[in-house]
Amino acid sequence: SSELTQDPAVSVALGQTVRVTCQGDSLRRSFATWYQQKPGQAPLLVFYGKNNRPSGIPDRFSGSTSGDTASLTITGAQAEDEADYYCSSRDTSINHLEVVFGGGTKLTVL
Amino acid sequence: EVHLVESGGGLVQPGGSLRLSCAASGFNFSSYAMSWVRQAPGKGLEWVSGISGSGGSTDYADSVKGRFTMSRDNSKNTLFLQVNSLRTEDTAVYYCAKDSKPIVGACFDYWGQGTLVTVSS
Numbered sequence: 001s002s003e004l005t006q007d008p009a010v011s012v013a014l015g016q017t018v019r020v021t022c023q024g025d026s027l028r029r030s031f032a033t034w035y036q037q038k039p040g041q042a043p044l045l046v047f048y049g050k051n052n053r054p055s056g057i058p059d060r061f062s063g064s065t066s067g068d069t070a071s072l073t074i075t076g077a078q079a080e081d082e083a084d085y086y087c088s089s090r091d092t093s094i095n096h097l098e099v100v101f102g103g104g105t106k107l108t109v110l
Numbered sequence: 111e112v113h114l115v116e117s118g119g120g121l122v123q124p125g126g127s128l129r130l131s132c133a134a135s136g137f138n139f140s141s142y143a144m145s146w147v148r149q150a151p152g153k154g155l156e157w158v159s160g161i162s163g164s165g166g167s168t169d170y171a172d173s174v175k176g177r178f179t180m181s182r183d184n185s186k187n188t189l190f191l192q193v194n195s196l197r198t199e200d201t202a203v204y205y206c207a208k209d210s211k212p213i214v215g216a217c218f219d220y221w222g223q224g225t226l227v228t229v230s231s
Contacts, residue, residue, distance in 0.1 A: 033217040042221040086155050090215035097169040099157035099215035
């Protein structure tokens with residue numbers, strides 16, 4: 001089955017820029033989707049596709065892909081951005097679909 | 111406004127069964143694929159299963175294939191997950207999630223608050 005690899009933890013100073021990365025072979029075939037999850041809450045979609053941000057998500061969140069690596073960039077991180085971030089991708093093979101999540105990255109805003 | 115409300119979780123012994131439900135409102139239910147995603151205590155997200163908008167196509171993670179069955183009743187805007195032969199490693203919060211398209215796994219734009227399944231003797 002497919003796998004997506006994320007760094008377990010990343011930190012950023014308040015107001016600075018941070019990149020959360022996600023690596024996996026399936027990203028060569030489909031864009032990553034990014035979710036934010038705060039303690040005790042359900043995940044929240046924050047970025048998807050080539051360049052799509054859901055309504056209500058600040059424009060400091062952006063995404064990109066290069067080869068087998070997708071990135072979620074937060075430009076000017078805020079205290080409320082401290083959360084776990086998960087990437088996912090949709091992978092298909094003959095007669096089988098799989099949705100894969102990365103292991104998650106805990107973002108700390110210092 | 112989209113609402114997804116899961117129910118049916120609880121404490122069950124290994125080998126037992128449960129039927130999870132997800133009541134949906136605020137959108138044209140039959141037009142969108144749905145999925146179940148679980149999260150074990152202190153762990154990451156794991157996709158469990160998905161179903162197309164019509165209900166004609168389902169897919170499962172290898173870890174649950176043959177034990178879990180996903181279905182939907184579009185007349186009642188309700189999603190189901192029948193979980194059988196439960197194992198301790200199935201202990202998790204189970205979220206239902208709405209897809210942004212009729213196909214499974216495009217991206218999950220709305221999530222319920224989850225229902226906790228605890229498998230323990």
